[in-house]
Amino acid sequence: MTNQTLTAIPGLLVGHATRTDLHTGCTAILCPQGFTPGLAVPGFAPGSRETELMRPESLVDCVHGIALSGGSAFGLAAADGIMRHLQQLGHGFPVPHGVVPIVPGAVIYDLDRNTSRGALPDAAMGQAAAAAASSDPVEQGAVGAGTGARCGRLFSCYAGRDASQKAGLGSALASHGGILVAALVVLNALGNVVDPQDGTFLAGGRDEHGAPLGQAAMLAALAGDALPPSNTVLTVVATNVPLNKAQTSRLARMAATGLARCLRPAHLTLDGDMVFALASQQPLPAQAGPWTENLLGALGAEAVARATVAAATTA
Template identity: 40%
Template structure:
């Protein structure tokens, strides 16, 4: 059994012969991450990042220019979202043209406006009278504590992310929506570690499932096999990983946090054919991948949101049992890849938050 097969066994997926490509060189620079591939292995999907050079923030867009069936599930108590009500299976529009993930807290929702503008210029959108209206759901994470909070992704950032979008495997770690992401923030940024954005995919038979997750949690990122903290809350002297849940069980209660100071957001994509109701169910099940790798998850201070998009390009009707199980696995893998690929970022007023690779 080679190294990739061994890490796949951790996630119960067997041999990795079906994975499209190995882990990126950027991710391999740290610990060996689980699984290979990228969400762009799903036919009909492109990913583009915009990373702001003025402070650690940015946004990431998934483009589905031919349209994709979509669903969403919000579990965190402090979400920041756009167009999620439209994805309810009882509502009219059944296809989206992009999904935006952004830093900048609620201000970052403006990035989706730039995506709408880019798509409109391409003539892409839902027919509505004389116009075509691009459908672009979005979710944001809180990274305003990393440098000058007045700098955040805007419509131009979203437009530039679209212009950079490609079907090649996207960069991971401290880029795009993961640029200013941090984890383990229950005792403040001074004891946190770096989060980031990660991706993974698997192909089973004729169907491919991929995930892209921007990890910015209050909780720790853990190895689902051993429970070891990979990146998260550090001890008071900053030298060791604390283990947040164990600390809470010992009575070391964290201070009261302001709601919305964190949030993990992501997308599961597949080339299977799904209805809106089925896509919504897969989005729900993808949260199991977050629960396996982030502890605690879905807190009052997180706005955890997962989307599912289905391009239907494989021509295969989705097997819901298989897709739900795989969605959770690739989501978990993307979370771990995100923190293993992350690197410390710097700049004026930016806290020195170490990454797993540097700690």
Template identity: 40%
Template sequence: MVAVVSKGPRNLITDVAGLKVGNAQDDRLKSGSTVLTADKPFKASVHVMGGAPGTRETDLLAPDKTVTAIDALVLSGGSAFGLDACSGVMDGLRAQGRGYAVGAMRIPIVPGAILFDLINGGDKDWDENPYRALGRAALDAAAEDFALGSVGAGTGAMAAMQKGGLGSASMVLANGTTVGALVAVNSLGSVTTPGDRHFWAAAFEMDGEFGGLGPDPASGLVAPEPSRKEKAMMLHATAQANTTIAIVATDAPLSKTQCHRLAVTAHDGLARAIVPTHTPLDGDLVFGVSTGSGSSVDHHVFGEICAASAICLSRAVCRGIYEATHAEGDIIETYRATNQWA
């Protein structure tokens, strides 16, 4: 049971004190990058449950590895090309004097994860990888307030039945702890029930944040409809173009091991919001972050934080889909375009 007071004042992951998020995108490319950073280095870990992940420096985040804090996390489009967004973020952080000190050098620690958006109607015929510059621009844009939907890593994302996007949500627990989530939704599975009107995770919605239509009253929803995304992608001879990548965060003082467990538990939020999820053709991944000072929290408090992170992530997934906007050349429609009631 989660004792919730309310959404955070922004209903964004940046309601967690110290966090900032920046987006950068290229509308011609139909792709972009998103950066989460903080006022100072923060603890983080990660858990991967999809069968086709694309990552950079995530091994450092295992609980048994010696890195105790990082400087930023990157979510990016671009498949393997998008991993270079981390290099741009490293450039920017080094210019700020950030990073792990080794003699006279400072080495920013910037793990990242990518999604596949290379076949989404955008112009990908570049001569020079654009993602390093997108990563640097996203870092430069980092702030407490940021846009959702077709921005940053969510710019060219697609779910099974409609355009994907960047989503975020937050919760304040009764003890004052804040929990937040940030996600780029590019899933093989659907975020809406058959008929496209109701979100699978509608039961977790707070204050009409993704339309307020409530749960689907139908039952027996066990046979998914044919994927519009898959149909569109197969025109280009591929259906292996998925992945939902996310970050959950709290201002509670978690240990690195607890950050890992936070990420594990938050995957429940993906499973409640996307059907199916964690497939062999998704690279589903969640980072767990703590900005709090101190070593850890007790098991009871930690249990509430974990439960809240899963709920936040479910809501963030739905908000990413709900806030997506149409752009010229899209090969799949937005939720609002197909729903007059939205």
């Protein structure tokens, strides 16, 4: 079976460090030879590092990895270990005294699931995830940064009980004529997950009988003032098409629409949703193409929607 995950993009490696006993972990996405970065931030409460350099006007034109982690802001430390791993292999931005790997990152809030509050994703966990990275199909489910993820967190205190549902990490590929766009999603969502084709409930809040908590329950919960404080969907979308930074950021923005196809609701004030984009700096294979930015955006949104469904249904 062909690879239908993020690592189908040549040059990308993915590895996880998972602490099932602590309900947390981190994921390292490595691009040692450098990929062009882009960024979209559809959420209003992101937890991140080094995202400013991904903007088109910033000087650095390539990154060497992306760090995704649990642990809320504490988990940003995992990126230090990923940097160390890349530095030891000689990958990074050249400076007079060696190399500095460029590794932006973002986190989800899973502190409410962590059974040992003092044990959080750190540099050692990040280095372990980086050391495990490979071009094999991405392991999906309750692994890496998705270990403590949930969906339907809007209902985490519904009628005196936690009515949310376990989620995790998913990945998917969309392609056309050799043009590849793949996505990886860490699903820690406030809302429910629905089928992007017909709106059928897939995962999220359920009442005591197992029935889905739908639109009426969602609106009633949103009208209250006791919403969960931290909900985040982290996304990485990548393509084998060489792009500049402005084009790569446009890809991130277009691909982000795939989240709204699946999440009800999406991108509210307490959500930390972020979409990282990565574009190869290697030439396309001679047989691939043609392509336009609009084609990439459509493929990106499709890949993100499929990865979101996978994150909700494989945990």
